[in-house]
Amino acid sequence: MEAPAVVEAEIDTDLPAEGAVVQIQKGAVKERKGEEGRTLRLRPGYMYREANWEIGRAAERAKVKVKEFVPGDRWKAWRKSTIRKAKTAEKKGLGRSVKSKK
Secondary structure, eight states: OOOOOOOOOOOOOOOOOTTOOOOOOOOOOOOOTTOTTOOOEEETTTEEEOOHHHHHTHHHHTTOOOOOOOTTOHHHHHHHHHHHHHHHHHHHHHHOSOOOOO
Protein backbone atom coordinates (compact mmCIF):
# COMPACT_ATOMS: atom_id res chain seq x y z
CA MET A 1 0.00 0.00 0.00
CA GLU A 2 1.12 3.48 -0.71
CA ALA A 3 1.14 6.13 2.01
CA PRO A 4 -1.18 9.08 1.33
CA ALA A 5 0.48 12.27 0.21
CA VAL A 6 0.86 14.96 2.85
CA VAL A 7 -1.04 18.09 1.92
CA GLU A 8 0.06 21.34 3.46
CA ALA A 9 -2.10 24.39 3.03
CA GLU A 10 -1.99 27.82 4.54
CA ILE A 11 -5.07 28.76 6.49
CA ASP A 12 -5.93 32.43 6.45
CA THR A 13 -7.49 33.38 9.77
CA ASP A 14 -8.20 36.66 11.47
CA LEU A 15 -6.82 35.56 14.82
CA PRO A 16 -4.83 38.00 16.94
CA ALA A 17 -1.09 37.62 17.25
CA GLU A 18 0.34 35.20 19.78
CA GLY A 19 0.17 36.43 23.36
CA ALA A 20 -2.86 38.63 22.73
CA VAL A 21 -5.79 38.40 25.16
CA VAL A 22 -9.12 37.25 23.73
CA GLN A 23 -12.29 38.02 25.70
CA ILE A 24 -15.45 35.99 25.28
CA GLN A 25 -18.71 37.58 26.37
CA LYS A 26 -21.57 35.46 27.62
CA GLY A 27 -25.17 36.53 27.85
CA ALA A 28 -26.74 36.98 31.26
CA VAL A 29 -28.12 33.72 32.62
CA LYS A 30 -31.48 34.20 34.30
CA GLU A 31 -32.09 31.79 37.15
CA ARG A 32 -35.58 30.82 38.19
CA LYS A 33 -36.85 31.57 41.69
CA GLY A 34 -35.37 29.17 44.24
CA GLU A 35 -32.52 27.94 42.05
CA GLU A 36 -29.82 30.10 43.58
CA GLY A 37 -26.90 27.90 44.53
CA ARG A 38 -28.27 24.87 42.68
CA THR A 39 -25.50 22.60 41.41
CA LEU A 40 -26.02 19.80 38.93
CA ARG A 41 -23.51 17.00 39.00
CA LEU A 42 -22.86 14.24 36.51
CA ARG A 43 -24.38 11.12 38.04
CA PRO A 44 -24.07 7.47 37.02
CA GLY A 45 -25.89 6.88 33.77
CA TYR A 46 -24.53 10.17 32.36
CA MET A 47 -27.33 12.36 33.71
CA TYR A 48 -26.97 15.72 35.38
CA ARG A 49 -29.07 16.04 38.52
CA GLU A 50 -29.11 17.15 42.12
CA ALA A 51 -28.77 14.82 45.06
CA ASN A 52 -32.02 13.81 46.74
CA TRP A 53 -31.25 15.73 49.92
CA GLU A 54 -30.74 18.92 47.85
CA ILE A 55 -34.09 18.38 46.10
CA GLY A 56 -35.78 18.06 49.50
CA ARG A 57 -34.44 21.46 50.55
CA ALA A 58 -35.76 23.25 47.46
CA ALA A 59 -38.66 24.74 49.44
CA GLU A 60 -36.22 26.40 51.82
CA ARG A 61 -34.32 27.95 48.93
CA ALA A 62 -37.60 29.27 47.50
CA LYS A 63 -38.54 30.62 50.95
CA VAL A 64 -41.90 28.81 50.99
CA LYS A 65 -43.85 29.20 54.23
CA VAL A 66 -45.94 26.25 55.43
CA LYS A 67 -48.29 26.19 58.40
CA GLU A 68 -46.95 24.10 61.25
CA PHE A 69 -48.63 20.73 61.71
CA VAL A 70 -50.58 20.46 64.97
CA PRO A 71 -50.99 16.83 65.97
CA GLY A 72 -54.25 15.97 67.69
CA ASP A 73 -56.36 18.61 65.94
CA ARG A 74 -59.09 16.13 64.97
CA TRP A 75 -61.67 18.86 64.28
CA LYS A 76 -59.50 20.30 61.51
CA ALA A 77 -58.77 16.82 60.12
CA TRP A 78 -62.50 16.00 60.05
CA ARG A 79 -63.33 19.25 58.21
CA LYS A 80 -60.64 18.66 55.61
CA SER A 81 -61.69 15.06 54.98
CA THR A 82 -65.37 16.11 54.70
CA ILE A 83 -64.49 18.75 52.10
CA ARG A 84 -62.34 16.24 50.19
CA LYS A 85 -65.11 13.62 50.18
CA ALA A 86 -67.67 16.19 48.97
CA LYS A 87 -65.42 17.25 46.07
CA THR A 88 -64.82 13.61 45.08
CA ALA A 89 -68.54 12.86 45.14
CA GLU A 90 -69.21 15.93 42.97
CA LYS A 91 -66.58 14.87 40.43
CA LYS A 92 -68.07 11.37 40.25
CA GLY A 93 -71.57 12.80 39.81
CA LEU A 94 -70.53 14.99 36.86
CA GLY A 95 -69.27 12.00 34.85
CA ARG A 96 -72.58 10.12 34.86
CA SER A 97 -75.18 12.38 33.27
CA VAL A 98 -77.39 9.81 31.49
CA LYS A 99 -77.43 6.03 31.89
CA SER A 100 -78.39 3.93 28.92
CA LYS A 101 -81.04 1.21 29.30
CA LYS A 102 -80.31 -2.29 28.10
